[in-house]
Every structure is written in C-alpha cells, then in structure tokens.
Amino acid sequence: MAGYVDMHSHVVFGVDDGAESLAHAVELVTAARDAGTRLLVATPHVVPPYLDWNASAQRLDRIRRRFALLRDAAPAGIELRLGYEVTARPARLRADDDPARFRIEGTELVLLDGPQAVPWHGDATMERLIRRIRAEGLTPILAHPERRACWRGVPPDPGFAERMKAAGALLQVDATGLTGRDGPGVDVEARRLLQEGLIDLLGSDGHGRVSEVRVDLARAMAAEVVGEAAADRLVDGSAIGLRARP
Numbered sequence: 001m002a003g004y005v006d007m008h009s010h011v012v013f014g015v016d017d018g019a020e021s022l023a024h025a026v027e028l029v030t031a032a033r034d035a036g037t038r039l040l041v042a043t044p045h046v047v048p049p050y051l052d053w054n055a056s057a058q059r060l061d062r063i064r065r066r067f068a069l070l071r072d073a074a075p076a077g078i079e080l081r082l083g084y085e086v087t088a089r090p091a092r093l094r095a096d097d098d099p100a101r102f103r104i105e106g107t108e109l110v111l112l113d114g115p116q117a118v119p120w121h122g123d124a125t126m127e128r129l130i131r132r133i134r135a136e137g138l139t140p141i142l143a144h145p146e147r148r149a150c151w152r153g154v155p156p157d158p159g160f161a162e163r164m165k166a167a168g169a170l171l172q173v174d175a176t177g178l179t180g181r182d183g184p185g186v187d188v189e190a191r192r193l194l195q196e197g198l199i200d201l202l203g204s205d206g207h208g209r210v211s212e213v214r215v216d217l218a219r220a221m222a223a224e225v226v227g228e229a230a231a232d233r234l235v236d237g238s239a240i241g242l243r244a245r246p
C-alpha cells in the first residue's frame, strides 16, 4: 500500500511525556518514515489539571511553536500535522469550551484519550464528551478503548467500546495494545474488538522511550486477526478521509 497514516503520536518535544528534545523528535519521525508512515499526526496531551498539560492559550501556543520547529527539521518523505489528545474532564463539557480548537489540522476530527490502565480523572465524562463533540459537527476518535479491559478492583464493563461507538466515536487501537506491552488482558480485548469489526483505526501512540512511533507494527499484528486487506484499511487513512501524499 501507498504509505501509512498514523494519527496518534507524541512527537512534539518537551510538552508532555513524549519526545524530549527536537533531536529526539526528529529521530522518532525519521524512524516512522523509515517504517512506512507517510502522514503522521502529532497529538500532545491536553489533561488539565494533571501536571501542566493544560489547554491554556499559552501552552497551546508553545505546542504550535515547537510543532513548527519540528516540521521544519523533519526529514523528507513524511507529512506532519498537528492535533491533540484530549482527556475528558468536566471543563471540556462547558458551553464556552470550544472543541474545534483541538481539531487535527485540516480536518473535523478530534482525538480523545481513552481509558488508562487504571480508573482515571474524567472517565465519567468520556461518553458525554463524545456526544458533545458530535453535537458540534466534529468527529471524535477514541484512543485505546481496549485498556478498559484490564482494570482491577472495579466492576467490569464488557460493553464499554460498544457504548462509546454507539455514542458516535470512531475507535482506535494502540500498537502497544496489540504487542502485549499494555498487558495480556488488553491484548485479548484489542483482538476481540478487531474481530468484531468495531475498530476503525490503528495508531502508534508512540512516545519515544516507552513506545515506538511505529503503526506498521500494529498493522502487522492486526493482519493476523482480520487479514491483510482489512489491516491496510485500518492504517491507510480511509476511515477518516486522510490520505498520505504519494
């Protein structure tokens, strides 16, 4: 196929737990290109009030400036676009909080942070945020729904992914969900969701030190579950109307 589209990565440097420096970010982008990615969306975390990963105008401006430096320094053969990974919070539901400012550049798509390994801030508002974003005429993509399967000590929620999809989200499985790095329960759930046809997209969710910016790894593992042609459709951008330039 022509080239992979990876719409989830943490390559903007020094703004979250992803790339640590411009040189590190260039190294990650180069590795992604060498593995076949042709369109990479950088999606820094927006998680108030956690750390300083907030949505203030000052921080979003810093993200845009660092992304511009990275785009200038990136190697040929890979297009970079800026988006965000937005964690559900009560603040995100306020009438004056415009989700359009978190769109992936040139699209009507908004990437939402899905479940973490354990219950997390904002879980209770995730479904409402999906509906809110839909109501604004935008398309939410929910990252790593498979992680909900590994929660311990809380009631299981086997219909979680199905409910988020019914609320209007596209669903995106992480590479680390399929490699087993996120745990055996997550691995099993990721494959179940693929088998049942609930997954629209694969993403690397690459951070650098802990996870590679390699959506090709996810594609290869998904192909074992759904076959080569279906796996290609999970990484060619067709589900979200994005195409890598030839």
Ligand SMILES: [Fe+2]
Binding pocket: 008, 009, 010, 085, 143, 205
């Ligand atoms: Fe992420």
